[in-house]
Amino acid sequence: MGSKQLIAEYKVAVVGGGSFGSALADIVAANKFCVRQWMRSQSQADEINQHHTNNQYLPEYPLHPAIEATTDLAYALKDSDVILVAIPSKSFRTVVRQMQPFVQQQMVVSTTKGIEADSFKLMSQILEEELPTATVGVISGPNLAKEIVAKALTATVVASDSEVLCQTLQQLLHTDYFRVYSNTDRYGVELGGALKNIYAIVCGMGSALSMGANTQSMLMTRALAEMSRFAVTLGANPLTFLGLAGVGDLIVTCTSPLSRNFRVGYAVGKGQSLDEAEAELGQVAEGVNTLSLVKVKADELSVYMPIVQGLYAILVEQKPIARVIRQLMLGEQKDDVEFLLHS
Numbered sequence: 001m002g003s004k005q006l007i008a009e010y011k012v013a014v015v016g017g018g019s020f021g022s023a024l025a026d027i028v029a030a031n032k033f034c035v036r037q038w039m040r041s042q043s044q045a046d047e048i049n050q051h052h053t054n055n056q057y058l059p060e061y062p063l064h065p066a067i068e069a070t071t072d073l074a075y076a077l078k079d080s081d082v083i084l085v086a087i088p089s090k091s092f093r094t095v096v097r098q099m100q101p102f103v104q105q106q107m108v109v110s111t112t113k114g115i116e117a118d119s120f121k122l123m124s125q126i127l128e129e130e131l132p133t134a135t136v137g138v139i140s141g142p143n144l145a146k147e148i149v150a151k152a153l154t155a156t157v158v159a160s161d162s163e164v165l166c167q168t169l170q171q172l173l174h175t176d177y178f179r180v181y182s183n184t185d186r187y188g189v190e191l192g193g194a195l196k197n198i199y200a201i202v203c204g205m206g207s208a209l210s211m212g213a214n215t216q217s218m219l220m221t222r223a224l225a226e227m228s229r230f231a232v233t234l235g236a237n238p239l240t241f242l243g244l245a246g247v248g249d250l251i252v253t254c255t256s257p258l259s260r261n262f263r264v265g266y267a268v269g270k271g272q273s274l275d276e277a278e279a280e281l282g283q284v285a286e287g288v289n290t291l292s293l294v295k296v297k298a299d300e301l302s303v304y305m306p307i308v309q310g311l312y313a314i315l316v317e318q319k320p321i322a323r324v325i326r327q328l329m330l331g332e333q334k335d336d337v338e339f340l341l342h343s
């Protein structure tokens, strides 16, 4: 990798055959970089190579014909310069361990918005542990995969301690419909992406219950307050939450029925059980696991997170939605904005 003079020669590997992995592979291929996409299903790889579609995850969207799909991880990662990992958080460490023999100095970037159970680690921290020689970064932002493959005008954030990684990702992914901003607060960017999934479930539920714009606005704004409060306690920069990876991603997932987390909340709001809602979705809704992990962590750190507590009461403790809403509305009334500088 180090001997390459031109970024145009860079080879990219995408690990994961789901909707976001395919959306990113599509951009990279359209930008004329060599891209191999690894997945575990041979029939899915055959479909991408022969028909240039990924019908299970992105039905009706043609993918760039230059994407080379493979089930051979060694081949996918061979000679790669940049590796994008788009695997749900539950399986992330397992898959990254399989990558170990084929990763040396590459730039490895997580696209996954989740938290590891037990350790409370974010995905880039797992990358650092499992791939100590790699340069690590993350991508996060308001990035619904289906809108990206439909070429809707979109922006994302790349975050890393490495300026070279940020610049490289900007060049690999920048198109006339996709902008890539950079940020040095990797932890805040990544945590924002994981936390907003919780509130997307809440807003989906609110939508199912026909709550109005006042309610959705209150939910999103108070969500931003509580997710920033939590993140700052853990060491993130509160200003990161004003950017695309904070409020930007919160808005898109709290308002769009394309968000899988929103859809799970909507289904529960319409009376389905959580299990039924997840089974019907058939894809990952990271917010469900993140909710339980954040609830425990917030209790441990004594961080005030009433919306998290309320959703936990509904989804895990099976409390009636109406009773939880009433308790939330009658709860303590706090400051509007918390991070004002007091003289």
Ligand SMILES: NC(=O)C1=CN([C@@H]2O[C@H](COP(=O)(O)OP(=O)(O)OC[C@H]3O[C@@H](n4cnc5c(N)ncnc54)[C@H](OP(=O)(O)O)[C@@H]3O)[C@@H](O)[C@H]2O)C=CC1
Binding pocket: 016, 017, 018, 019, 020, 021, 022, 039, 040, 041, 057, 086, 087, 088, 089, 091, 094, 095, 111, 112, 113, 114, 143, 144, 145, 146, 282, 283, 284, 286
């Ligand atoms: N979709 C989106 O709009 C966006 C998603 N993200 C994030 O990207 C991450 C990945 O999501 P996304 O692509 O959407 O997920 P999907 O649910 O669409 O796909 C998940 C992919 O991971 C694969 N996978 C799961 N477990 C394993 C395993 N043990 N070994 C090998 N492959 C595995 C699945 O393979 P198989 O089909 O064989 O089960 C599938 O290809 C998520 O954390 C999400 O938060 C971020 C921004 C946007």
Ligand SMILES: O=C(CO)COP(=O)(O)O
Binding pocket: 113, 141, 142, 143, 144, 145, 197, 200, 249, 252, 253, 258, 259, 260, 261, 262, 284, 285, 286
């Ligand atoms: O993170 C996303 C958009 O930015 C995707 O959200 P979902 O995982 O809820 O579909």
